Amino acid sequence: MSITLNFQDWVSLFLHFVSLSLLAVGGAITTAPDIHRYLVDEQHWLTHYQFTSSVAIAQGAPGPNVMFVALMGWNVGMNAAAGMSPTPTMLYAVMLALLGVLVTMVGIIVPSATLTFFSTQWAHKNRDLKGVRAFKAGLAPLVMSLLVATGWLLTGNHDNYLEDWPMWALAAVTTVIVWRTQTHLLVLLSGGAVLGMLKII
Amino acid sequence: MSEVPAVRNVPTSNADLFLSFNWLALQGFGGVLAVVQRELVEKKKWLTLEEFVEDWSIAQMLPGPNVINLALMIGGKHFGWRGALSALAGVLMVPTILVIVIASAIAGVGDTQAMQGALRGMGAVSAGLIMATGIKMLPALKTNPMGLMTCVVLAIVTFLAVAVMRLPLSWVLLTLGPIASTWAWRCISRNESA
Numbered sequence: 001m002s003i004t005l006n007f008q009d010w011v012s013l014f015l016h017f018v019s020l021s022l023l024a025v026g027g028a029i030t031t032a033p034d035i036h037r038y039l040v041d042e043q044h045w046l047t048h049y050q051f052t053s054s055v056a057i058a059q060g061a062p063g064p065n066v067m068f069v070a071l072m073g074w075n076v077g078m079n080a081a082a083g084m085s086p087t088p089t090m091l092y093a094v095m096l097a098l099l100g101v102l103v104t105m106v107g108i109i110v111p112s113a114t115l116t117f118f119s120t121q122w123a124h125k126n127r128d129l130k131g132v133r134a135f136k137a138g139l140a141p142l143v144m145s146l147l148v149a150t151g152w153l154l155t156g157n158h159d160n161y162l163e164d165w166p167m168w169a170l171a172a173v174t175t176v177i178v179w180r181t182q183t184h185l186l187v188l189l190s191g192g193a194v195l196g197m198l199k200i201i
Numbered sequence: 202m203s204e205v206p207a208v209r210n211v212p213t214s215n216a217d218l219f220l221s222f223n224w225l226a227l228q229g230f231g232g233v234l235a236v237v238q239r240e241l242v243e244k245k246k247w248l249t250l251e252e253f254v255e256d257w258s259i260a261q262m263l264p265g266p267n268v269i270n271l272a273l274m275i276g277g278k279h280f281g282w283r284g285a286l287s288a289l290a291g292v293l294m295v296p297t298i299l300v301i302v303i304a305s306a307i308a309g310v311g312d313t314q315a316m317q318g319a320l321r322g323m324g325a326v327s328a329g330l331i332m333a334t335g336i337k338m339l340p341a342l343k344t345n346p347m348g349l350m351t352c353v354v355l356a357i358v359t360f361l362a363v364a365v366m367r368l369p370l371s372w373v374l375l376t377l378g379p380i381a382s383t384w385a386w387r388c389i390s391r392n393e394s395a
Contacts, residue, residue, distance in 0.1 A: 023374050024264045029331060033363050034370035041367070049317075054304075056323035059330060061303050062227045063296025066266040070297050071304050078308075101297065109293075112265030116273045117285050120259065127255070134389055136262050137345050138382030141352035142374065144342065145359035147335030152364045154328035167325045174329025179336055188326050196322025197315045 001047050002083035005076070010103060013045075013076065017069070017107025024112060026143030028066035029055075031108075032150045039072065050075045052154055060189045066108065073097075073104030151175070166201035210246045212279050215287035221245065222272050222291030227299075237271065247275065268292055346388040347381070355381055 005013075016038055020031040032055065039046040054075060058068035077100030081093035088096075126132055155171045156164035170192060177183055195201050212218045221240070228236045237257075241247050248256065260270035269292055276288030310316045342352040355377065362373045 019371060022264045023370055024266070025374070026261065028266045031370060033367070037367055037369065049320075052324040052327075053307075053320040056320055056327045057304050057307065058300055059327040060323060061296065061300045063300065064226060064266045064268045064292060066269065067296055067300045071300060074301055074304060101301070105293075105297070109265070109269065109289075112263070113269065113273055113285075113289060116260075116263045116265055116270045117277055117282065119263065120274045120277065127259070130386065130389055132262075133346075134386035135382050136258075137347060137385035137389070138380075139262070139378060140338070140345055141342060141347075141355040142359050142377055142381060144335045144338040144352075145356035146363060146370075147338070148332050148356075149360050149364035151328040151330075151332030151335070152360075154324055154331065167321070167328075170322065170325040171328040171332065174326045175332045175336065178330055178333035185330065188330070189323050192322035192324075192326030193319035194322070196318035196320065196325075199314075199318055201318075201322055201325060 001079045003079045004083045005080040014103045014107045021111035030146040069108050070101045073100035076100045218287040219291040222288045226292045
């Protein structure tokens, strides 16, 4: 994919992740549906395939799953390099991709990290306050639902049912396995990779 | 429950925080909660189990990745903002480098049919992993002051808004969040006066 990003686009990209940072209750992954809406559906800076593989690779690699954001930033940077003429050198493309990582990661992390740092002491001292408990109880069902919605969006664009159904089946089976058993995550991800390679799904 | 543990350790320096969280992040394939508990409570004994459960629920309540919030809290508790930054860098640095290297290695062969198929398969599995995390939270909703039925209705409305109507997350959270929290407040008040 090749796209053109001007300075204003980079600022918009940064601000979008800044705005999502404080909404990431329950983990950065709950903002994935909105990142999809913005980057894939609205701006067309990222393909649906790049989106899903970023999440898949981040899940398969060690580290917090917010790493999917770094990969999306990387891909947007690479797409921007591919859209330049004349075609930039590899080094320049990598620099642009790293800029993408920096812009998206700083955007998603700094606001929530600042809030966490300063509010932790306060919340810890006031953990019995009714307001703190009401906030926690009210958000719990929303957080749960956002996780399911994220999984749903990852199984496909939901515009081609004939093509998508094997993905749904595999996602559903995985859900049940993770829910009911202690199977190691890497076993499941490798299993998915093999099924995909053999074109079973 | 609050007996003093036989051995009680603290991180010795910012470097200790950085290296410990580095090691922790590198072991976390998705299921970070179990790793955090094993490393910080059982091996390093920086926290008692009770402190861990408390810190973890605060880390989950606040926006941002849970492990990162926990790192900031523990780092900040011992060495102020320097400690928080050391722990944060520990959680993020090596995993960022690693994930980019892995993605680039895959991109090199990304055009082959097999690689695309493998990523498609892994994508479906990640979708399942994330959905299971959400479903595993269902039992916790039974003890929610709003009651299970209200929670299920809220969850369904959230799902329809985000996944089906594809509304921006900010609208959904800023509308439903205050409504749900206010309702929870009312339910807690009613339970307490009953």
